[in-house]
Amino acid sequence: MLTKSTQYAIRALVYIQLQSYNQKRPGLAEIAKEIEAPEAYTAKIMQILTKHKLLSSVKGRGGGFFFSEKEPETSLYSVIVVMEGDSCFTSCAFGLSSCSSSKPCPLHDKYGPIKEAFLKLAQEETIQTLAQKIKHGDAVINLL
Amino acid sequence: MLTKSTQYAIRALVYIQLQSYNQKRPGLAEIAKEIEAPEAYTAKIMQILTKHKLLSSVKGRGGGFFFSEKEPETSLYSVIVVMEGDSCFTSCAFGLSSCSSSKPCPLHDKYGPIKEAFLKLAQEETIQTLAQKIKHGDAVINLL
DNA sequence: TAATAAAAAGACCTATATGTCTTTTGTTTT
DNA sequence: AAAACAAAAGACATATAGGTCTTTTTATTA
Numbered sequence: 001m002l003t004k005s006t007q008y009a010i011r012a013l014v015y016i017q018l019q020s021y022n023q024k025r026p027g028l029a030e031i032a033k034e035i036e037a038p039e040a041y042t043a044k045i046m047q048i049l050t051k052h053k054l055l056s057s058v059k060g061r062g063g064g065f066f067f068s069e070k071e072p073e074t075s076l077y078s079v080i081v082v083m084e085g086d087s088c089f090t091s092c093a094f095g096l097s098s099c100s101s102s103k104p105c106p107l108h109d110k111y112g113p114i115k116e117a118f119l120k121l122a123q124e125e126t127i128q129t130l131a132q133k134i135k136h137g138d139a140v141i142n143l144l
Numbered sequence: 145m146l147t148k149s150t151q152y153a154i155r156a157l158v159y160i161q162l163q164s165y166n167q168k169r170p171g172l173a174e175i176a177k178e179i180e181a182p183e184a185y186t187a188k189i190m191q192i193l194t195k196h197k198l199l200s201s202v203k204g205r206g207g208g209f210f211f212s213e214k215e216p217e218t219s220l221y222s223v224i225v226v227m228e229g230d231s232c233f234t235s236c237a238f239g240l241s242s243c244s245s246s247k248p249c250p251l252h253d254k255y256g257p258i259k260e261a262f263l264k265l266a267q268e269e270t271i272q273t274l275a276q277k278i279k280h281g282d283a284v285i286n287l288l
Numbered sequence: 289t290a291a292t293a294a295a296a297a298g299a300c301c302t303a304t305a306t307g308t309c310t311t312t313t314g315t316t317t318t
Numbered sequence: 319a320a321a322a323c324a325a326a327a328g329a330c331a332t333a334t335a336g337g338t339c340t341t342t343t344t345a346t347t348a
Contacts, residue, residue, distance in 0.1 A: 001145065001232050007239040027324065041307050047326060060315025061323045088145050094285065095151040106274035106283040110265050117258050130250035139250040141238065148336070171294065185337050191296065204345025205293040301338070308331070
């Protein structure tokens with residue numbers, strides 16, 4: 001399971017991408033309201049994302065958050081790694097640090113493919129592909 | 145990812161099952177040492193497991209933990225649910241409470257099958273099937 | 289039956305994730 | 319240049335997972 005912070009981060013990024021289709025640059029208050037997260041906590045998350053160059057921001061009147069032209073597509077994988085590290089992709093189901101094909105834990109064979117599938121999903125899907133699904137009405141990202 | 149408590153629980157149960165093949169009934173200290181977990185913390189976990197009838201115990205000299213004949217095979221699913229609830233099987237990748245096929249989040253289609261596969265794994269595998277793999281030398285459950 | 293062994297129970301502590309508040313810094317508009 | 323605005327930064331608060339310690343209960347055995 002992704003952490004709450006990671007979930008907020010992805011939803012915020014998707015919302016910013018959606019607004020960018022309309023030449024908009026949403027601010028913190030608007031984003032927090034949209035993703036139904038506490039404003040101050042959302043601020044922390046946005047700071048992590050901008051610090052890691054997944055997002056750009058401008059201060060002052062009319063400021064807000066946006067994707068610069070220079071930034072490439074943002075994979076879910078990179079968002080997850082920035083927010084909570086890569087252990088959900090790499091670690092053994094039992095937390096065995098030595099778990100490997102030569103010294104497999106009893107779930108190694110069956111859990112491995114599941115981790116693989118999740119990694120593939122995270123690498124292939126991007127903020128932009130998720131936003132497109134919403135734009136086309138194929139998905140929603142609000143709580144209600 | 146399973147919590148550390150859940151990982152300890154599964155490893156402890158598998159060890160107890162392995163010992164039961166030799167008519168042994170391991171005690172707390174032995175179990176904690178085997179799974180490389182703090183003894184007092186392991187005690188807490190064993191209490192949760194016995195309270196939920198996934199395991200039996202006897203106090204006093206020569207006491208310890210064991211599976212009674214009456215107990216059916218213990219699925220991983222039931223251990224996970226007792227230790228940390230069922231949210232890892234049910235919850236949306238984005239934490240959207242309303243996520244469903246009629247109101248899907250943007251990962252619903254691709255993440256659903258992954259959750260399904262994990263649920264199937266947890267329902268099919270049991271402490272006993274995992275212990276058999278170790279007994280037959282097809283897997284290990286120690287850290288080193 | 290008394291001493292001892294071992295699990296159960298409960299109070300406590302620590303680290304991390306989550307969440308809040310205040311001050312600082314940078315940008316825009318007047 | 320001054321005022322207003324909005325993100326950045328950092329200190330603080332709360333909840334939960336993880337971990338420790340002491341006391342109580344129950345069983346065994348000498």
